[in-house]
Amino acid sequence: xxxxxxxxxxxxxxxxxxxxxxxxxxxxxxxxxxxxxxxxxxxxxxxxxxxxxxxxxxxxxxxxxxxxxxxxxxxxxxxxxxxxxxxxxxxxxxxxxxxxxxxxxxxxxxxxxxxxxxxxxxxxxxxxxxxxxxxxxxxxxxxxxxxxxxxxxxxxxxxxxxxxxxxxxxxxxxxxxxxxxxxxxxxxxxxxxxxxxxxxxxxxxxxxxxxxxxxxxxxxxxxxxxxxxxxxxxxxxxxxxxxxxxxxxxxxxxxxxxxxxxxxxxxxxxxxxxxxxxxxxxxxxxxxxxxxxxxxxxxxxxxxxxxxxxxxxxxxxxxxxxxxxxxxxxxxxxxxxxxxxxxxxxxxxxxxxxxxxxxxxxxxxxx
Amino acid sequence: xxxxxxxxxxxxxxxxxxxxxxxxxxxxxxxxxxxxxxxxxxxxxxxxxxxxxxxxxxxxxxxxxxxxxxxxxxxxxxxxxxxxxxxxxxxxxxxxxxxxxxxxxxxxxxxxxxxxxxxxxxxxxxxxxxxxxxxxxxxxxxxxxxxxxxxxxxxxxxxxxxxxxxxxxxxxxxxxxxxxxxxxxxxxxxxxxxxxxxxxxxxxxxxxxxxxxxxxxxxxxxxxxxxxxxxxxxxxxxxxxxxxxxxxxxxxxxxxxxxxxxxxxxxxxxx
Ligand SMILES: Nc1ncnc2c1ncn2[C@@H]1O[C@H](COP(=O)(O)OP(=O)(O)O)[C@@H](O)[C@H]1O
Ligand SMILES: [Mg+2]
Numbered sequence: 001x002x003x004x005x006x007x008x009x010x011x012x013x014x015x016x017x018x019x020x021x022x023x024x025x026x027x028x029x030x031x032x033x034x035x036x037x038x039x040x041x042x043x044x045x046x047x048x049x050x051x052x053x054x055x056x057x058x059x060x061x062x063x064x065x066x067x068x069x070x071x072x073x074x075x076x077x078x079x080x081x082x083x084x085x086x087x088x089x090x091x092x093x094x095x096x097x098x099x100x101x102x103x104x105x106x107x108x109x110x111x112x113x114x115x116x117x118x119x120x121x122x123x124x125x126x127x128x129x130x131x132x133x134x135x136x137x138x139x140x141x142x143x144x145x146x147x148x149x150x151x152x153x154x155x156x157x158x159x160x161x162x163x164x165x166x167x168x169x170x171x172x173x174x175x176x177x178x179x180x181x182x183x184x185x186x187x188x189x190x191x192x193x194x195x196x197x198x199x200x201x202x203x204x205x206x207x208x209x210x211x212x213x214x215x216x217x218x219x220x221x222x223x224x225x226x227x228x229x230x231x232x233x234x235x236x237x238x239x240x241x242x243x244x245x246x247x248x249x250x251x252x253x254x255x256x257x258x259x260x261x262x263x264x265x266x267x268x269x270x271x272x273x274x275x276x277x278x279x280x281x282x283x284x285x286x287x288x289x290x291x292x293x294x295x296x297x298x299x300x301x302x303x304x305x306x307x308x309x310x311x312x313x314x315x316x317x318x319x320x321x322x323x324x325x326x327x328x329x330x331x332x333x334x335x336x337x338x339x340x341x342x343x344x345x346x347x348x349x350x351x352x353x354x355x356x357x358x359x360x361x362x363x364x365x366x367x
Numbered sequence: 368x369x370x371x372x373x374x375x376x377x378x379x380x381x382x383x384x385x386x387x388x389x390x391x392x393x394x395x396x397x398x399x400x401x402x403x404x405x406x407x408x409x410x411x412x413x414x415x416x417x418x419x420x421x422x423x424x425x426x427x428x429x430x431x432x433x434x435x436x437x438x439x440x441x442x443x444x445x446x447x448x449x450x451x452x453x454x455x456x457x458x459x460x461x462x463x464x465x466x467x468x469x470x471x472x473x474x475x476x477x478x479x480x481x482x483x484x485x486x487x488x489x490x491x492x493x494x495x496x497x498x499x500x501x502x503x504x505x506x507x508x509x510x511x512x513x514x515x516x517x518x519x520x521x522x523x524x525x526x527x528x529x530x531x532x533x534x535x536x537x538x539x540x541x542x543x544x545x546x547x548x549x550x551x552x553x554x555x556x557x558x559x560x561x562x563x564x565x566x567x568x569x570x571x572x573x574x575x576x577x578x579x580x581x582x583x584x585x586x587x588x589x590x591x592x593x594x595x596x597x598x599x600x601x602x603x604x605x606x607x608x609x610x611x612x613x614x615x616x617x618x619x620x621x622x623x624x625x626x627x628x629x630x631x632x633x634x635x636x637x638x
Contacts, residue, residue, distance in 0.1 A: 013513045014506070211501040215509065216491045219477070223485050226474035233434055234552065235460030235489040244495065291476060 019210055036199055044192045054191045058264075062191070064304050065198040066259045071284040071296035072209050073252030078282065079290035080213055081245035082225030083138050087150035088253050088281045090157035091127045093273035095254025096261035097167045099123025103179040104169060116182055120201075120258040127254025128247045130157075135246030139239060154275055161270040175269045178262040194263040201259060205252055210293050212248060221245050222291070253281075286338055289350025298349040306330060380413065380583050382604055386445075387412040387556060387588050388433065393442030395428055395612075402428040403439065404612040410556070415582055415589045417599045417620075420609035421632060426592045427469055429609070430558045433590070434459040434466055446556075461489050465554035467545045469561045469592075475534035479544050482533055483519060486551025487512040516551055522584075523547050523577060539570040546577060550585075557581070559591045563598060571598065578602060596633075600624065608632070 008023055010016040020026045040061075043051055050056040074088050103119035105112050114122065134153040138146050161167050168176045181188040181197075188197055212218050220241040223231035232238060261268050280303060288299020310326045310333075321329075341348055388410040395403040403425040410416045418426050431437040433444065435454030443450050447462065454464075465486070474482050491512060497505035520526055523543055528536060533544055542562060549557060562578070563571045575598060581587050593599050599606060600620040608616040608629050616626045623629055 013510050013517070017509060017513065208499045211499055211505075212495070215498040215501060215505060216488060216493070217495055217498055219481055219485045220488060222477050222481070223474050226476050227472050229436070230468065230472035230474070231485070232456045233436060233460060233466060234485060234548070235457045236485070237457055248495075 017214075019214075033203070037196075041192055041196060044195065057191045057195060060304060060308065062195055062198055062264055064300055065195070065202045066256050066264060067281070067284065067304065068297045068300040069198075069202045069205055069259070070253050070256035070281055071288065071300045072206060072293060073249045073254075073256060074281045075285045075288075075290065075293070075296045076209060076213070076221070076252065077245050077249035079285055079292065079295070080218060080225065081221040081242060081249075083135070083242060083245060084143065084147045085150040085249075086147050086275070086278050086282065087134060087153035087157075089273040089275060089277035090154045091131055091250040091253040092257025092260060092277060093157055093161055093270060094127040094130055094250075095120075095123040095257030096268065096273065097123075097161055097176075098126035098254070099258035100176055100178065100261065101167065101169075113179065115184075116179065116262070117184070119179070120255060120262070123258040124251045124254040127257065128251035131246040131250025131253075132243050135243050138242050138246070151275075154278055158270055158274055161273075175267055177267040178265075181262060188263075198259055198263055201255060205255065206293060209248075209252065213293065217241075217244060225291075283334055283338060285348075287334075287341055287348055289348030290346065292347065292350035294353065295348050295350030298353070302349065303334075306333065381586055382413040383411060385412040386410070387447065388590075389445040390429070390433070391443045391445070393429070393432055393439045393444065395425070395432060395437055395439040401612050403432070403609075405442070406609065406612070406614045407442075408607045408614060408617055410588060410590055411604075412588055413582075413586055414604040415578070415591060415602050417603035417606040418590060418592045418609065419594070419596075419599055419606060420615075423611075424609040425612040426609055427560055430466060430560055430590070430592070433556075433558060434464045460552065463553070463555035464558065465549040465552040465556075466558035467542070467549050467560060467562055469564065471538070471541045471545055473533045473541055473545055473548070476532065478530050478532055479525060479536070479547075480513075480516065480520070480529045482544055483516045483547045483551045484512060486548045487515065489552070516547075519547050519550050522580070523550075539566050542566065542570075542574070543577070546574075546581075550581065550587075553585075554587060557587050557589045559589060559593075561592050561594065563593060563595060571595070575602060596624075 010021070018026075020029055043049070044057060070088065070092060073091075074085065077083050077085050099119045099122065102111070102114045102122040103116055105114070113119075130153075134150060137149040141149065162174065165171075168174055181194075183197060188194060213221070220231070220236045221244075223234070223236055224238055224241045228238060231241070257273065261272070265272060284299035284303050285296060286299070287302055288297070289295020307326060307330050310321075310329055311323070314321045345351055386409045389407075390409070391407045392405050393403055393407070394401065394405050406425075406429065418429060420426055428437060432439050433446075433454065435456045435458065438453040443452060444454060445451075446454070446459075446464070474485065477485075491508045493504035493508045497503050501509070520529055523546065525540065525543055525547060528540060528544075533541060536544065546559075546562065549559075559578070563574050566574065578589065578591070579602065582589055591599075591603060593602075603620060605618060606616075606620055606623045607614060608623055608626075610628075610632045615628045615632060616623050618626075
């Protein structure tokens with residue numbers, strides 16, 4: 001009976017429209033933010049339990065933050081606007097390479113190296129630009145055909161970043177390294193600092209995304225997704241709704257790409273953003289919950305945790321399995337889960353979470 | 368104009384002789400099928416105009432021409448004094464034409480409230496950057512239009528389901544939410560395509576009451592497709608009858624009811 005809205009009356013529409021209308025949820029989120037911004041960094045600084053080595057931080061937590069951000073971007077396009085995309089990896093790549101170009105300066109047009117935050121944002125804007133460009137076919141085609149068009153974007157950019165040397169500043173090896181990570185004059189070097197940067201970007205853009213999807217433009221996206229004809233007859237213009245979804249989605253994915261390259265990888269090759277990344281992101285939003293910001297986090301967590309779980313659990317049980325088996329097993333489980341979720345609970349983990357909460361509100365009297 | 372103000376001020380109906388919409392010689396073909404064949408009629412400001420006829424007569428197609436979803440091959444449509452060969456959907460919407468659909472066409476993944484709020488889309492002005500922050504003009508928009516939508520929710524008595532995803536609602540309520548969504552557009556002309564189809568008697572009575580109330584309190588002009596002759600006779604000021612894409616009668620309910628061609632069409636006399 002701890003989790004109830006009883007006695008919490010809304011006295012204005014503004015009050016009724018906040019993200020977490022139930023007080024317990026609100027407190028929970030503040031606690032979570034406090035934990036993420038204060039407690040975890042302290043634990044990292046003092047190398048408490050899971051942070052005795054940097055492994056947990058660098059291999060799980062940091063990827064979780066950045067891929068959650070990317071998943072939010074994918075969810076805006078696929079989950080909220082209903083436009084299927086297999087090109088997310090390409091938009092991450094555009095964000096990464098363009099942030100790199102802006103961060104190291106573009107001498108051809110006399111552009112000096114940009115401060116890193118601006119470079120990352122410009123990387124996102126470049127991704128948004130190409131997102132809109134490759135979103136144009138969505139005005140004519142839907143579903144599978146659109147998926148193929150976005151797949152074309154994926155392969156096109158894979159090729160571009162591999163072959164067009166300008167993007168890699170003519171590095172002979174084809175791989176590039178992030179410029180010096182100076183955020184507002186402060187040099188980012190330790191894993192804890194990287195964590196804080198990623199967490200700040202994620203928090204900021206998760207809030208922006210949440211604001212968009214519960215506002216006017218978000219309702220237009222969902223209207224186009226659910227019943228495009230009715231939406232059009234109500235004055236919603238498919239062109240504006242779809243292309244804005246492509247723009248916002250690729251912007252966020254592009255930022256995530258830049259963060260992935262700069263913070264997670266440091267040095268990278270085009271392979272880091274190939275079709276597998278696109279599929280992984282799509283799995284995240286399907287499993288986590290289409291049309292749910294929370295679902296993007298849940299999906300990212302699940303997909304990152306599963307392989308670790310599959311490695312650790314059998315080892316604990318004394319059944320050693322090879323990494324190869326783990327990755328096969330992983331594919332089988334992803335496949336099975338996606339089939340199951342698409343058939344049984346198309347709204348994914350986020351919906352299960354919601355059902356759980358509804359049950360909890362009733363608890364202990366289910367009727 | 369807020370809804371309550373309208374409810375308090377206007378209690379009498381204001382049917383005028385002013386023509387709001389005129390359809391002239393409209394012909395619409397789909398390949399070999401002629402769905403509408405040289406039909407002309409008009410809708411006067413403030414009236415409830417019924418369009419009746421057997422299945423496949425071209426009634427839905429006519430509404431689709433009026434709000435620009437279909438483009439007739441011939442004929443002209445004059446709305447608010449402006450004549451066009453063809454309407455465009457978002458132009459029709461922004462000039463105050465709203466509609467409901469024969470098969471409910473709600474946004475199933477959204478709540479009742481969000482469905483109704485989409486009806487306010489064209490009236491919201493805050494740009495996407497304010498919306499990202501949900502502050503200033505964006506927040507003001509949300510609150511102002513939420514208030515308007517709440518008045519419609521009160522009006523149609525759907526308070527209890529405002530936060531329910533519409534996909535989970537029973538059919539009768541879905542039809543009502545669809546009406547609410549159309550009303551949120553503050554339309555001058557409301558096109559209702561079989562709003563009572565598939566409803567039980569009680570739901571039909573409610574819906575009739577709402578249609579009359581909308582017409583009276585908001586002064587909305589209504590074009591209504593309906594099969595239940597009792598309803599049509601009670602609600603409408605004038606009736607146009609279509610059969611096989613042609614107009615076979617046009618007049619007051621009494622005139623139409625006693626028209627031999629209409630009787631034949633409805634009793635299925637051989638032609
Ligand atoms: N999109 C379409 N494509 C082909 N034929 C259509 C289409 N829409 C309507 N029709 C045809 O036009 C005729 C009139 O249909 P409709 O307007 O739906 O009739 P009503 O609403 O009076 O039952 C029917 O013969 C129907 O098959
Ligand atoms: Mg019809």
